[in-house]
Amino acid sequence: NVDNYGEVWIDGGIDRATGGIVGINASQRVEVSGSAVPGARHVIACLVANGPLAEPRGGIFMRFATLAFESPG
Numbered sequence: 867n868v869d870n871y872g873e874v875w876i877d878g879g880i881d882r883a884t885g886g887i888v889g890i891n892a893s894q895r896v897e898v899s900g901s902a903v904p905g906a907r908h909v910i911a912c913l914v915a916n917g918p919l920a921e922p923r924g925g926i927f928m929r930f931a932t933l934a935f936e937s938p939g
Contacts, residue, residue, distance in 0.1 A: 868887045868891075868892055868894070868912075868914050868928050868929070869890055869891050869892075869916065869929070870888070870889065870890060870915065870916055870917035871886075871887065871888055871914070871915045871916075871917055871919070872886070872887035872892075872894075872912060872913060872914045872915070872928065873885055873886055873887065873912070873913040874887070874894065874896045874910065874911075874912055875909075875910070875911040875912075875913070876896065876898055876908060876909070876910055877908055877909055878909065881896065881897075884896050884897070891929065898910065902935075910933075912928055912931065914928045
């Protein structure tokens with residue numbers, strides 16, 4: 867949950883369709899791996915910025931992050 871702008875990078879890359887987060891307290895879901903393998907390791911990085919970017923007000927924050935494991939279907 868990010869306020870106002872964020873990006874979620876997985877293993878050094880970003881999916882431009884789902885990795886960008888824009889809005890006040892906006893939530894977003896991204897897929898870490900389409901074919902999960904037990905024991906695999908991934909690097910997840912979050913970039914968060916408060917807006918307006920040219921003149922930010924307040925703090926820069928990410929309210930929370932959740933990692934969920936879901937079964938296909």
